[in-house]
Amino acid sequence: MTIDDIPTRLGQVQDRLRAACERAGRAPDSVALIAVSKKQPAEAIRAAYRAGQRVFGESYLQEALDKITELSDLDIEWHFIGRIQSNKTRQIASHFDWVHGLSDPDHARRLNDQRPPEAPPLDVCLQINLSGEDSKSGIAAEQASELLAVCDSLPRLRVRGLMTLPAPSDDEDAQRIPFRALRALRDALTTADRRLECLSMGMSDDLEAAVLEGATHVRIGTAVFGPRPYN
Template identity: 75%
Template sequence: MIEDQIASNLSQVRARIQAATERAGRPAGGVALIAVSKKQPASAIRAAYAAGQRAFGESYLQEALDKMAGLADLDIEWHFIGRIQANKTRQIAAHFDWVHGLSDPAHAHRLSEQRPAEAPPLAVCIQVNLSGEASKGGVAPSETAGLLSLCDALPGLRPRGLMTLPAPADDEASQRLPFQALRALRDRLATPERPLDCLSMGMSDDLEAAILEGATQVRIGTAVFGARPYNRGQAGAIATADH
């Protein structure tokens, strides 16, 4: 059954996180798992929730909203990890707890202005493009301080840390380099008032390298859910059946 498979997968991922945390000499419980559920049906999220998972990452807004509606009975912490578009900021601000990948000052203003007054400030991680790849989102390391300062001044946002999506690498030593660079940048920019306690980095293939370099959140999709395609046309039926 898919429920059993997802529970088994989660157990294996948690064991990897624990082993890497111990190897790094870090205290237990310092790394949060974000289960990246984009392109997965609501039933898969419900199965992961039943296995103890609470934080889920989505990248496609309408798909996420459909699933949120069908899973409204669950106490889920929703993370937006996709590219932000200006016409989507109102819904992101209204429905998500975290945003990973903020890199545009205009989006920062919109998210803050559109955050519901009754909601706590939206937790944000600034996406940093360490490699300078044009195909990747994120600000240059030299621009990160300015965007953080802007977020500090926006009442609807709470800057929590930095996020990166490095190019794939074959060996652990190479995988660790960009994560090391992000941690060093965070250390330079953190202040007592804004400790930047979150480093969102590491996925299914490189979570160990990320944890060794200080990751506090790892974003894991394939290792939790497998590569099952999401059928947008079935979203409503799945959500209704699972509710």
């Protein structure tokens, strides 16, 4: 596996997405591919960019900031998909277009207050912990309304939808269960004044199940970039 393989691997993922959309009776452009580039070098991101990819996800802030600076000549849409820490909210608010994984009212207020005034509102997805695993970030489904109410009062944040990271499974039917639950929760929380159109769910091993249950954003790392890091 080399950086030269990235365009081929990216094409294979796009083929999987198209096939999944066809199975679901959905338009191919209804699902955005977030290429998760954490622990990958900047040249790997450039290779994917040259192959047409424009949306990238990072989880480790300092590593991400270095790459954002190095790749500032490219029109990349940057998504922060890692664990949020209070001492890092200013940099996240300043350098990213999206945040997947908001689960703390204090973090929401900090991101709002620290978002640069010249930037558009920060797009966020609330992270829902559907499995109840202590090792996973996110709030319980029954806490979502309370966090949404906090975010509704913050003009520099724009809640776009929900995100989840379910327990892994090799069975597609089992994979679909938490994705279906997230979609149902999103639908229940959507109102005329608050349209939650986004479902950030699905990774390399379960993107088909996620698309079948309505994913609008899939977060794909290994299938695009291969093992990390490169030699």
